[in-house]
Amino acid sequence: MSLLGFGDRLSSAVHSHGNPVCVGLDPRLAQLPASLRANGLDSFADQALAFERFCCEIIDIVCGMVPIVKPQSAFFEELGPHGLMALAKVCHYAASKGLLVIMDAKRNDIGTTAAAYANAYLGRSNASPFGCDALTVSPYLGTDSLEPFVSRCQSTGSGLFVLVKTSNLGSGFLQDCVADGITVSERVANYVQEQALATSSSQQSYGSIGAVVGATYPEQLAEMRRIMPNAWLLIPGYGAQGGSAKEVVLGMDHEGLGAIVNSSRGIIFAYENPKYAAATSWQHSIELATNDMIEALQAARLG
Amino acid sequence: MSLLGFGDRLSSAVHSHGNPVCVGLDPRLAQLPASLRANGLDSFADQALAFERFCCEIIDIVCGMVPIVKPQSAFFEELGPHGLMALAKVCHYAASKGLLVIMDAKRNDIGTTAAAYANAYLGRSNASPFGCDALTVSPYLGTDSLEPFVSRCQSTGSGLFVLVKTSNLGSGFLQDCVADGITVSERVANYVQEQALATSSSQQSYGSIGAVVGATYPEQLAEMRRIMPNAWLLIPGYGAQGGSAKEVVLGMDHEGLGAIVNSSRGIIFAYENPKYAAATSWQHSIELATNDMIEALQAARLG
Numbered sequence: 001m002s003l004l005g006f007g008d009r010l011s012s013a014v015h016s017h018g019n020p021v022c023v024g025l026d027p028r029l030a031q032l033p034a035s036l037r038a039n040g041l042d043s044f045a046d047q048a049l050a051f052e053r054f055c056c057e058i059i060d061i062v063c064g065m066v067p068i069v070k071p072q073s074a075f076f077e078e079l080g081p082h083g084l085m086a087l088a089k090v091c092h093y094a095a096s097k098g099l100l101v102i103m104d105a106k107r108n109d110i111g112t113t114a115a116a117y118a119n120a121y122l123g124r125s126n127a128s129p130f131g132c133d134a135l136t137v138s139p140y141l142g143t144d145s146l147e148p149f150v151s152r153c154q155s156t157g158s159g160l161f162v163l164v165k166t167s168n169l170g171s172g173f174l175q176d177c178v179a180d181g182i183t184v185s186e187r188v189a190n191y192v193q194e195q196a197l198a199t200s201s202s203q204q205s206y207g208s209i210g211a212v213v214g215a216t217y218p219e220q221l222a223e224m225r226r227i228m229p230n231a232w233l234l235i236p237g238y239g240a241q242g243g244s245a246k247e248v249v250l251g252m253d254h255e256g257l258g259a260i261v262n263s264s265r266g267i268i269f270a271y272e273n274p275k276y277a278a279a280t281s282w283q284h285s286i287e288l289a290t291n292d293m294i295e296a297l298q299a300a301r302l303g
Numbered sequence: 304m305s306l307l308g309f310g311d312r313l314s315s316a317v318h319s320h321g322n323p324v325c326v327g328l329d330p331r332l333a334q335l336p337a338s339l340r341a342n343g344l345d346s347f348a349d350q351a352l353a354f355e356r357f358c359c360e361i362i363d364i365v366c367g368m369v370p371i372v373k374p375q376s377a378f379f380e381e382l383g384p385h386g387l388m389a390l391a392k393v394c395h396y397a398a399s400k401g402l403l404v405i406m407d408a409k410r411n412d413i414g415t416t417a418a419a420y421a422n423a424y425l426g427r428s429n430a431s432p433f434g435c436d437a438l439t440v441s442p443y444l445g446t447d448s449l450e451p452f453v454s455r456c457q458s459t460g461s462g463l464f465v466l467v468k469t470s471n472l473g474s475g476f477l478q479d480c481v482a483d484g485i486t487v488s489e490r491v492a493n494y495v496q497e498q499a500l501a502t503s504s505s506q507q508s509y510g511s512i513g514a515v516v517g518a519t520y521p522e523q524l525a526e527m528r529r530i531m532p533n534a535w536l537l538i539p540g541y542g543a544q545g546g547s548a549k550e551v552v553l554g555m556d557h558e559g560l561g562a563i564v565n566s567s568r569g570i571i572f573a574y575e576n577p578k579y580a581a582a583t584s585w586q587h588s589i590e591l592a593t594n595d596m597i598e599a600l601q602a603a604r605l606g
Contacts, residue, residue, distance in 0.1 A: 026416070028415075044432055072416060074410075074412055074416045074417070074419040074420045074423070075416070075419050077419065077420060077423040077424075078419040078420070078422050078423045078432075079423075079432060080387075080391055080423070080432020080433060081384060081387045081388040081390075081391050081432065082432075083432075084383070084384045084387040085384040087384075088383055088384050106410070106411050106412055106441075107377075107409070108409050108411075108441055109377055109409055110469065110470075110471040111471070112331075113329070113375060113377045113378070114377070116377040116378050116380070116381040117377045117380060117381070119381050120377070120380040120381045120382075120383070121380075129347055129381075129382060129383020129384065129385075129386070130383060138409075138411055138441050138443045138444075139443060139476075139477065140441045140442065140443040140466055140469075140477055140478070141441075141466070141469050141471060141473075141474060142469070142471060142473035142474050142475065142476035142477060142478070143473055143476050144471055144472060144473030144476075145471060145473065163443055163444065166413065166443075166444050166445070167413075168413040168414070168444060168445060168447055168448060169445075169447060170444075170445030170446055170447030170448065171444060171445050172445065173442075173445035173446050173447075173490070173494075174442065174443060174445060174477070174487055174490065174491070175443070175445070177480060177482035177483075177487055177490070178482050179480035179481050179482045179487075180480075184477055184480055184482075184487065187476070187477065187480070188477070191476075
């Protein structure tokens with residue numbers, strides 16, 4: 001059997017939807033729409049159920065519009081085992097609706113422990129309880145710690161996004177350290193490019209091993225695009241964290257491929273934004289905000 | 304109310320048990336004793352139940368012998384939500400038996416997402432579903448990403464072990480990079496020492512923010528001890544990963560405080576070790592292996 005790699009599946013999904021928008025599923029209790037609070041949120045079980053409903057409704061809205069969603073594991077873990085149950089259901093529901101699913105869990109460990117994380121999250125089969133298409137991972141432990149993840153990607157047609165340059169203010173603490181003439185983030189980027197090339201179906205395509213690169217540092221984004229010509233970039237920080245459409249298109253090629261752009265709060269809590277005061281429901285505001293983001297990216301790319 | 308910090312609680316636990324042994328709870332299906340396979344391990348639910356029973360039996364054996372246990376989250380996550388349910392039960396059971404509990408999950412993220420992870424794992428109260436005493440975290444995202452964790456430690460009397468120098472062969476990829484005259488791991492160590500000092504009850508005591516430092520690089524362990532005089536060191540890699548008693552004592556002070564030493568496979572799967580062929584049960588082999596490790600550390604410290 002020839003297994004289609006994650007890189008190619010993502011290219012195809014971005015191409016068919018005509019946009020590279022990733023909707024971040026970052027539910028937060030304090031911001032849930034009123035209708036989802038009606039049954040009370042006293043226990044972790046109630047809270048987890050509300051998260052599940054919220055995310056599944058978001059999935060229903062965006063599944064025809066965008067190629068990919070990215071659940072943030074931390075907010076589900078905060079609710080304990082009930083939260084993780086909701087997270088698994090949300091992942092499976094998104095996949096059933098034709099979306100690609102990136103688990104944002106920033107995992108990292110070594111050897112068989114890393115392999116256990118890879119099995120947990122990567123690969124759409126019953127063998128993986130969360131069954132996602134890709135996972136975010138951290139490189140601090142070294143490239144040998146990433147190998148079990150890469151190997152799992154190859155055997156299951158899934159993908160990785162390795163943290164390279166993050167969007168937070170303090171990201172430079174380690175990532176900008178210069179050793180032997182290159183920064184730590186460039187060192188990681190070089191590794192990602194090797195793996196991306198090794199997992200791509202042609203020299204011109206994007207492989208299954210990608211990188212997280214924030215949009216808050218546009219000049220670094222352009223440089224990262226240059227260092228990793230075969231890697232998908234996952235760009236967080238659109239909207240809420242300060243990245244604009246003009247900046248994130250630096251990550252894309254002339255066909256609009258090569259980068260996916262994530263927005264979480266700006267879309268899922270759009271009902272709180274005065275801009276969408278005319279929306280008929282919180283669901284409607286999500287649809288409007290998603291459309292706005294798709295159009296802003298398109299305009300920036302063509303402009 | 305005056306909240307006793309994790310650093311002081313750990314000092315007191317190590318002192319009262321007379322040893323710094325941490326038993327790693329890393330259950331693996333393929334190595335479970337036969338009696339735990341009797342009911343079949345076909346579903347994730349069955350597997351999770353077997354993990355829970357295995358770990359709770361280990362806890363029963365070691366709770367009078369050692370101060371602390373360290374569940375490895377990855378092996379439970381591999382079983383999905385059922386695994387996480389088992390993990391939460393194991394954490395609560397260990398705490399109920401008087402053990403301190405370090406969740407080994409190597410989490411990292413930024414801002415409110417990091418805070419969600421901190422809430423999930425840190426603090427013995429109903430507000431934290433896993434309710435552990437400490438958590439391992441990764442520093443790649445920068446010191447601002449660690450602040451929400453540190454803040455949670457202060458409000459709940461819990462602790463952190465920041466990955467500084469890990470025990471794997473490829474750990475040098477980033478950790479040994481030299482920028483501005485110091486390695487990346489030393490840069491992280493300096494941060495840990497600042498936080499350790501800020502959270503310690505006196506200049507002579509160990510604070511609540513500690514570091515993971517592997518025993519496979521003894522000269523680096525001694526150097527790390529020097530850089531972080533107020534930080535608890537969590538030393539993995541005893542036994543299976545190659546660190547010996549003679550090496551790990553480099554992390555301790557003359558009172559035997561300052562470092563805890565983890566062994567996972569060497570203890571929990573001792574029944575597979577020919578050395579313990581005379582044990583009357585797998586439980587007995589765990590008791591023997593734990594005793595051997597306690598004695599080996601004591602001999603190395605006094606020798």
